[in-house]
Amino acid sequence: MENNMTSRLNDSSHLCNIQTNHAVVLSALTVLFAIIGTLGNILVLGAVYTTRALQTIANYLLVSMAVADLIVSALAQPLFASFLAAGADGNCASLIEFVFRLLSNASCAASVMNLCFISLERAVIILKPYSYHHLVTRTKFKIALVFTWLIPILYSVMRVVVKQKRITSTFTVAVMAICYIIIIASYAIILVQVHRQRENTRGKLHGSTKKWKKNRKSDAVERRVAMTIAMVIAVFTIMWLPIIVLRVMKADDSFSVAYNWARALALFNSACNPWIYCLRIPEFRRAYKRLAIQHRWSVVKGGSTAGSGKGGKDYNSSDHSCTATTNNINNIIEKPSPTSPGMTPNDSSALM
Numbered sequence: 001m002e003n004n005m006t007s008r009l010n011d012s013s014h015l016c017n018i019q020t021n022h023a024v025v026l027s028a029l030t031v032l033f034a035i036i037g038t039l040g041n042i043l044v045l046g047a048v049y050t051t052r053a054l055q056t057i058a059n060y061l062l063v064s065m066a067v068a069d070l071i072v073s074a075l076a077q078p079l080f081a082s083f084l085a086a087g088a089d090g091n092c093a094s095l096i097e098f099v100f101r102l103l104s105n106a107s108c109a110a111s112v113m114n115l116c117f118i119s120l121e122r123a124v125i126i127l128k129p130y131s132y133h134h135l136v137t138r139t140k141f142k143i144a145l146v147f148t149w150l151i152p153i154l155y156s157v158m159r160v161v162v163k164q165k166r167i168t169s170t171f172t173v174a175v176m177a178i179c180y181i182i183i184i185a186s187y188a189i190i191l192v193q194v195h196r197q198r199e200n201t202r203g204k205l206h207g208s209t210k211k212w213k214k215n216r217k218s219d220a221v222e223r224r225v226a227m228t229i230a231m232v233i234a235v236f237t238i239m240w241l242p243i244i245v246l247r248v249m250k251a252d253d254s255f256s257v258a259y260n261w262a263r264a265l266a267l268f269n270s271a272c273n274p275w276i277y278c279l280r281i282p283e284f285r286r287a288y289k290r291l292a293i294q295h296r297w298s299v300v301k302g303g304s305t306a307g308s309g310k311g312g313k314d315y316n317s318s319d320h321s322c323t324a325t326t327n328n329i330n331n332i333i334e335k336p337s338p339t340s341p342g343m344t345p346n347d348s349s350a351l352m
Contacts, residue, residue, distance in 0.1 A: 037073030
């Protein structure tokens, strides 16, 4: 009996043992991304809190995602680094791992759920510009917000309570697959609309140098939109695909080197989100500069509203050119939603 108990403890210790070289590299990267993610997500929260022009319903989805990512960066990743350091000494650090799993499962799931709702919101404004502000209301936003946090919390508890890892792994893969499809489909809709708008109006832009320049500018905008979408999908895929593949192939694996690297990559995604989704938005860039460089944390009105396009054109603009309308689509990609009542029929007719 005593020999069996000793054998189990030795087996458990062997499973918890992490190779020193992997532990050192993973810990260093985890700390680095924890710092980057913490600073980035604090800037997102500070930008929205201190800039009235950014305080829109859609931007609160970015705030919700920033809160989830901040939990990952400021709490879960330091715990993961501590767990790796303990594993290098053959120590299982069961309590640290338990708290880490609770926080990371809930916050990472909440971050992914927020990504889904952000993608859906941007697709809705493209497909239903007339009725956007009837479809996306404060009440529906609050329901979505509760959903994005309640489900991840229940999921985190399930991951800890349910001992059959095959069940939890299957559930994880299914939910992540659904989220991945939603994100890709939403951005594909936006990209198709950009291309369709350009093709529908290209014939109107022949015959003059000025129109030819507008056509080239429209092409540049389409490439920029495509690059933004490619960046969003590529980063999400790179960060999350490894752990999903491992969940499918080795559902019971929670200790291997590959699994720890996959977990680290999934956590790194929270450090990337504030830069991908916010740094390309002019209002956020100005707010970042004001907060991080000028150290001005007082509340300001901000520059142009979240719905204004480049060159002062907003969603109620009477400019019917291909460039103006495609720029509006580009702003939808990089800005969550307009603050104006909505697009006029003239502006949205080419999109529908």
